[in-house]
Amino acid sequence: MGIVLVRVDDRMVHGQIMEAWAPFCMATSIIVASDEAKKDRIRKIAIESCSSKALAIKVEGIEEALRDVTSEDMNKERVIIIFSTLKELLQACNKGFRVSHVNIGNMHHYNGKGRMITQSVYIDEEDEVILRSLLKLGIELDIRAVPSDKRIAYSG
Amino acid sequence: MIDRFTLFKVFLNSFFIQSAWSFEKMQGLGFAAAIAPAIKDIYKDKEQACAAMKRHMFFYNAHPCMASPILGAVIRMEEEANGGRRDVRDIASFKESLMGPYGAIGDTFFWGSIRPLASLLGVLSALIWGLWGPVVFLVVYNLFHIWMRWFGLHKGYKLGEDVVEYIKSLELPEWALKIRLAATGLLGVIVATLIFKLFKTGMLGTQHVQIYQFFLAAIFMAAVTVLLSIPLRKGISVSLAIYLLFLPALVFLIVMNMLHRIG
Amino acid sequence: MKGIVYQCFLASVAGGLLSLDRTAAFQIMVSRPIVTAPIVGYLLGDAITGLLIGGALELLWIGEIPIGGHIPAHEVMLTVIITAVSLMGQKALNGIGFDILGIYGANILFVLGFTVLIALPMDMICKKADAAARVFNARFFHAASAALEKDFVQGVVIHNLNGIGIFFVLNFLTLFGLTFSGALLIYLLPHLPQMVVMALPLACGAVFLTGLSSAYTALYRNWLSTALFAAAIFFSAAVILVMTG
Numbered sequence: 025m026g027i028v029l030v031r032v033d034d035r036m037v038h039g040q041i042m043e044a045w046a047p048f049c050m051a052t053s054i055i056v057a058s059d060e061a062k063k064d065r066i067r068k069i070a071i072e073s074c075s076s077k078a079l080a081i082k083v084e085g086i087e088e089a090l091r092d093v094t095s096e097d098m099n100k101e102r103v104i105i106i107f108s109t110l111k112e113l114l115q116a117c118n119k120g121f122r123v124s125h126v127n128i129g130n131m132h133h134y135n136g137k138g139r140m141i142t143q144s145v146y147i148d149e150e151d152e153v154i155l156r157s158l159l160k161l162g163i164e165l166d167i168r169a170v171p172s173d174k175r176i177a178y179s180g
Numbered sequence: 181m182i183d184r185f186t187l188f189k190v191f192l193n194s195f196f197i198q199s200a201w202s203f204e205k206m207q208g209l210g211f212a213a214a215i216a217p218a219i220k221d222i223y224k225d226k227e228q229a230c231a232a233m234k235r236h237m238f239f240y241n242a243h244p245c246m247a248s249p250i251l252g253a254v255i256r257m258e259e260e261a262n263g264g265r266r267d268v269r270d271i272a273s274f275k276e277s278l279m280g281p282y283g284a285i286g287d288t289f290f291w292g293s294i295r296p297l298a299s300l301l302g303v304l305s306a307l308i309w310g311l312w313g314p315v316v317f318l319v320v321y322n323l324f325h326i327w328m329r330w331f332g333l334h335k336g337y338k339l340g341e342d343v344v345e346y347i348k349s350l351e352l353p354e355w356a357l358k359i360r361l362a363a364t365g366l367l368g369v370i371v372a373t374l375i376f377k378l379f380k381t382g383m384l385g386t387q388h389v390q391i392y393q394f395f396l397a398a399i400f401m402a403a404v405t406v407l408l409s410i411p412l413r414k415g416i417s418v419s420l421a422i423y424l425l426f427l428p429a430l431v432f433l434i435v436m437n438m439l440h441r442i443g
Numbered sequence: 444m445k446g447i448v449y450q451c452f453l454a455s456v457a458g459g460l461l462s463l464d465r466t467a468a469f470q471i472m473v474s475r476p477i478v479t480a481p482i483v484g485y486l487l488g489d490a491i492t493g494l495l496i497g498g499a500l501e502l503l504w505i506g507e508i509p510i511g512g513h514i515p516a517h518e519v520m521l522t523v524i525i526t527a528v529s530l531m532g533q534k535a536l537n538g539i540g541f542d543i544l545g546i547y548g549a550n551i552l553f554v555l556g557f558t559v560l561i562a563l564p565m566d567m568i569c570k571k572a573d574a575a576a577r578v579f580n581a582r583f584f585h586a587a588s589a590a591l592e593k594d595f596v597q598g599v600v601i602h603n604l605n606g607i608g609i610f611f612v613l614n615f616l617t618l619f620g621l622t623f624s625g626a627l628l629i630y631l632l633p634h635l636p637q638m639v640v641m642a643l644p645l646a647c648g649a650v651f652l653t654g655l656s657s658a659y660t661a662l663y664r665n666w667l668s669t670a671l672f673a674a675a676i677f678f679s680a681a682v683i684l685v686m687t688g
Binding site: 216227230245291295374391401419426 | 502508574655671677680
Binding site for chain 1: 273274277278279280281282283284285287288292341344345347348351352353354356357415
């Protein structure tokens with residue numbers, strides 16, 4: 025089945041993913057693609073403590089994650105892939121990551137930097153540039169925290 | 181080292197971590213208030229204590245029970261920071277990186293499995309022993325709840341930031357799956373007991389229950405439970421479901437009554 | 444009428460205190476319907492009927508988790524309202540000779556059915572009150588920050604506990620207003636068309652069935668859950684039938 029959801033979320037793994045998106049997408053696996061989280065031992069362990077037999081959770085560097093999602097045995101899994109920033113998503117796309125639809129969940133949630141789109145998503149100028157280049161790649165962007173929220177499409 | 185009594189005060193304060201829950205800072209103030217006794221103990225100098233407290237006056241939110249291991253570890257890290265063995269920025273980033281995952285673990289384990297299990301045990305006990313039901317519910321839930329508050333805090337203090345290894349080794353999400361499955365079986369037991377009670381009190385018409393009647397009632401209840409769960413899973417609220425069940429029944433009764441009058 | 448005001452007051456004070464457990468303090472789950480309803484029932488003179496109501500409502504709201512935008516039903520306030528209004532209604536209607544279908548006295552199923560149908564929409568008001576407390580509480584955060592500027596560490600603890608007061612006052616006032624309105628609305632019951640009154644016990648049935656389904660939904664994972672659920676029903680049904688002959 026492969027990838028069932030690509031999400032940008034600076035809180036990475038939390039209740040919205042575990043209790044709302046994972047059951048909604050019937051996911052069997054979550055990959056957090058972040059070089060920073062991969063290096064942060066404590067964060068990596070904390071995120072991976074959410075893992076269970078029904079839902080395996082791994083924190084990986086971006087390159088490693090891209091290699092993983094395209095591998096053979098991932099075809100059997102239903103994978104959610106989470107990027108913590110837009111920058112890293114674009115970086116992955118430039119490295120050949122192919123995706124048609126991206127969900128944006130939480131951005132600058134803590135510091136409230138930039139223009140407010142929803143209660144949990146704020147975009148600054150740098151983000152706008154990245155969002156436009158993602159749109160140019162033909163990626164559909166939908167902004168919402170949980171599946172039951174109203175979908176807000178970003179179109180530049 | 182802070183003394184045991186201070187840790188006990190933090191334990192008590194941890195029950196008030198959501199007292200001033202606000203949309204803006206969530207449990208931010210509660211966390212700071214909970215840790216205040218330890219900060220006063222660690223930083224004897226008043227200005228230093230205030231400076232440390234200010235560092236904790238930020239957005240914070242996790243599951244209320246899972247705050248305890250974080251509180252314990254943060255107390256240990258504050259001690260290390262006071263001794264100059266740790267950068268205070270570590271403390272903020274520690275809190276920030278744990279709150280998402282630990283919120284999720286708490287939701288899954290406490291809200292998603294232990295509490296439903298305790299509820300079902302409570303309801304079943306209520307069907308059998310009456311007013312002991314609520315007591316069973318409270319004992320079962322709080323066994324796990326108080327355990328996490330108490331041992332989580334002490335483990336956190338003992339292990340410092342390595343408490344994450346300890347929490348990981350508990351495999352709470354794994355247990356949540358097992359408990360939920362057990363609770364599903366328990367729900368089946370409740371359905372059967374409920375049908376028995378309904379027959380016995382004469383609410384289903386007859387007190388001399390035939391085996392086939394019992395099983396018919398069981399099949400009906402099981403079917404409704406499973407079928408109704410499809411719209412519920414889609415996000416229909418339980419209140420709406422009650423109206424959606426009641427209104428057709430009402431209309432049906434009225435139509436039947438009219439037909440009866442005409443005929 | 445004096446009796447009703449007093450009973451509403453009693454239920455709202457108890458409900459206000461118990462509702463603190465939901466968010467503001469302890470979280471030992473005395474705010475769950477299965478505990479709250481029998482306590483309110485006891486205060487109004489009928490703990491067992493309270494337990495019956497509490498058990499049904501417990502199942503109904505078993506799986507409510509606050510995730511993202513989803514704000515769960517305010518289960519404790521609704522429980523207090525439903526329990527208090529149905530018990531008061533049962534007593535009040537007994538007095539004025541409520542007689543339907545040959546059942547003299549207000550059968551609890553008629554009153555409970557009516558109460559549930561009028562109480563469920565009140566959830567919106569309960570949620571508003573809860574949200575108001577959570578907006579107001581931000582002030583205490585800023586007050587605590589100000590206290591720290593004056594080197595007053597204990598101020599943080601004090602301002603934090605102030606939040607409990609806000610939650611209590613708002614919950615108590617909301618509960619009192621809503622239980623009192625409910626207690627007045629119940630007098631409409633004998634004046635409803637007889638067809639509607641006859642259908643009211645079906646609303647109780649709807650609550651029980653939705654409760655079972657809600658619990659099942661909260662625990663559901665895959666087909667294994669369904670199989671286990673069905674197997675458990677029939678196995679325990681067989682055991683009960685064998686045990687009772």
